Each structure stands twice: as C-alpha cells, then as structure tokens.
Amino acid sequence: MFKNKALIGLFVCFALVMSACGSKAAAPAEPSKTTGDKPAAAQPAKETKLDQIKKAGKIVVGTSADYPPYEFHKEVNKKDEIVGFDIEIAKALAKDLGVTLEMKDMKFDGLLAALDAGNVDFVISGMTPTEERKKSVDFTKIYYTAVQTVVVRAEDKDKYKSVDDLKGKKVGAQKGATQEQIVKEQMPNSELKALGKISDLMLELKNKKVDALVVEQPVASAYLSKNKDLVITDVKLKTEDSGSAIALKKGAPELVDAMNKTLDKLMADKSIEKFVAEANDQVE
Ligand code: ARG
Numbered sequence: 001m002f003k004n005k006a007l008i009g010l011f012v013c014f015a016l017v018m019s020a021c022g023s024k025a026a027a028p029a030e031p032s033k034t035t036g037d038k039p040a041a042a043q044p045a046k047e048t049k050l051d052q053i054k055k056a057g058k059i060v061v062g063t064s065a066d067y068p069p070y071e072f073h074k075e076v077n078k079k080d081e082i083v084g085f086d087i088e089i090a091k092a093l094a095k096d097l098g099v100t101l102e103m104k105d106m107k108f109d110g111l112l113a114a115l116d117a118g119n120v121d122f123v124i125s126g127m128t129p130t131e132e133r134k135k136s137v138d139f140t141k142i143y144y145t146a147v148q149t150v151v152v153r154a155e156d157k158d159k160y161k162s163v164d165d166l167k168g169k170k171v172g173a174q175k176g177a178t179q180e181q182i183v184k185e186q187m188p189n190s191e192l193k194a195l196g197k198i199s200d201l202m203l204e205l206k207n208k209k210v211d212a213l214v215v216e217q218p219v220a221s222a223y224l225s226k227n228k229d230l231v232i233t234d235v236k237l238k239t240e241d242s243g244s245a246i247a248l249k250k251g252a253p254e255l256v257d258a259m260n261k262t263l264d265k266l267m268a269d270k271s272i273e274k275f276v277a278e279a280n281d282q283v284e
Helices: 002-029 049-056 085-097 108-116 154-159 178-186 198-206 217-224 253-268 271-283
Strands: 058-063 071-076 079-083 100-105 137-139 148-153 170-174 191-195 212-216 230-232 247-249
Touching: 049 058, 049 085, 049 253, 058 085, 058 108, 085 100, 085 253, 085 271, 108 137, 108 247, 137 253, 148 154, 148 198, 148 217, 154 230, 170 178, 170 198, 178 191, 178 212, 191 198, 198 212, 198 217, 198 230, 212 217, 217 230, 217 271, 247 253, 253 271
Parallel strands: 058 100, 170 191, 170 212
Antiparallel strands: 071 079, 137 247, 148 212, 148 230
8 A cells, every 4th residue: 555655656746747847848938037037048049141041042132233334234145134243243142152143123222221121131232331321231341442533524524623613513423322422522512413323314414414423433434435425534532432342231240241251252362353354344
C-alpha cells in the first residue's frame, strides 16, 4: 500500500514538474509582465531586410532615368531599355546578393517617397547623400563624384562668366535635386524654374523659356553631345555636395553593409570607371 501511494505521489510530482515545464516553454509567447524580462531576448533573431530580399529572390531599384550617363532610356535591339553606369552598378549589387533586379523608373522627386512606402528596396539615381536626406534615409558610401556646371544656349556663352551674370535671369534645375538648392543659395537674384525631368529642362533652355540650367557635368556633357546649340559656361559653382551614393530605407544595416562591399570591389577593380566609359559610349 505504502509503496503504491509513494509511487502515485512520485507520479503526481513528475506530472506537476512537466506541466510547469510546459507552461514555462510557452511563456515567451506572452511577454511576462510580472518579471519585467525583455521577451525579445528569448526570441530567435528577427528576419532582416537582407534575409527577406534573398528569400524573395529579387530586389527592386528605383531610378529617374533622365540622367545620362548615370541612367537613361536607350533603344537596344528595337526595345526601350534603361541603361547607364548606375544601372550596371545595380545589376552587380543584385548579382552579389544572388537575386534578380527589377527596375522602376520615376521622377527624381518621387524616389525617396517610393523608398519610404516600400515600393522600391533601394534608390540609385546619381543621388547625393546630403545631411537633409540622411535624416530620413540611409546611404551607402559615395561611389562617384562629379562637379556642377551651368549650361546655356551656345550664342549666349560670352554673356555668362560668373553667377553675377545670371542676376535677373531664369535658371532651371531638377525638382527635388541638389541643383535646385544650388540655384536658391548661390543665385539668390535669379529666378528658379524647377521641373521634374532634365530632358524637359533642356527643351525649355532650347526654346528660350529659361536662360540657363544647373546640371552635373557628366549629364551636361551627355546632353550637349546631342544638342550642339547648347554649351557649358565657365561659371564656377561651389560644389561641396556632389557625390553619388545609394539610398536605402533606414533600419537595414546588413543591406547597407552588403552593398558597400560590392561598391568597394567595383571601385577597387576599376569596374565603375569602365561602366562610366561604356555608358558614355552609349549616349550617342
Ligand atoms: N546629384 C543630384 C541630387 O542628388 C541630382 C541627381 C539627379 N538624378 C537623376 N537621376 N535625375 O540631387
């Protein structure tokens, strides 16, 4: 008898311990309010943006393809394609991540909103990592640097030697771009005309709707090669902010690191220089 009771007692004890164990194992699902323990510490590592992209097998890039040689439309084998050195960089990034690349073309001033809304995973668009932008997005390292120029109609070239000569004139710049800021800050006596697309700005200049444009040098040269009626002036601008970097939504440090690694490699083996030269060849 005594032996049996002892056995039952033992069994009950065992069952209690087990159920206690069970409830303990289930506990992390419900954050414990009594102990103040941080439940996050007990959970498996959260899936990062990098993990999600690898799992999806694709990455979406946002760009404003009005910016040769960075990104522009070109007919390749009778098909419209987006090409340029930024695009080659984007392809290399996707390749290193082991995923396919999907491209979304939009106006430059809509890119960061698209990033924020999650419509694109990253932005490559000759974008300068300004302090202002860094408040809302993260940037990789700078992979390319250009200078700013002032473009005018060829017949007006001699009229414009310094920013003072642009006093009272209409100066165009891309909406949402640093060039808009340059006009506001360095040409306070000029009238700014901001448009969404560089191609439209070039037309405005040709049609005498504006007198000058502020454009990054490689882009100015690319447009000028096709528009002999336009020229780059000798006007010198202050251009502290003119590097290009990739923008990503905040909170994905692993993705920024992975992209920086690819950029390091592309800069070290001179691939970027090669991409720029090839893109310039494609401009004609
Ligand atoms: N670097 C300038 C900026 O960050 C202009 C870039 C414009 N890029 C373009 N694809 N349209 O504001």
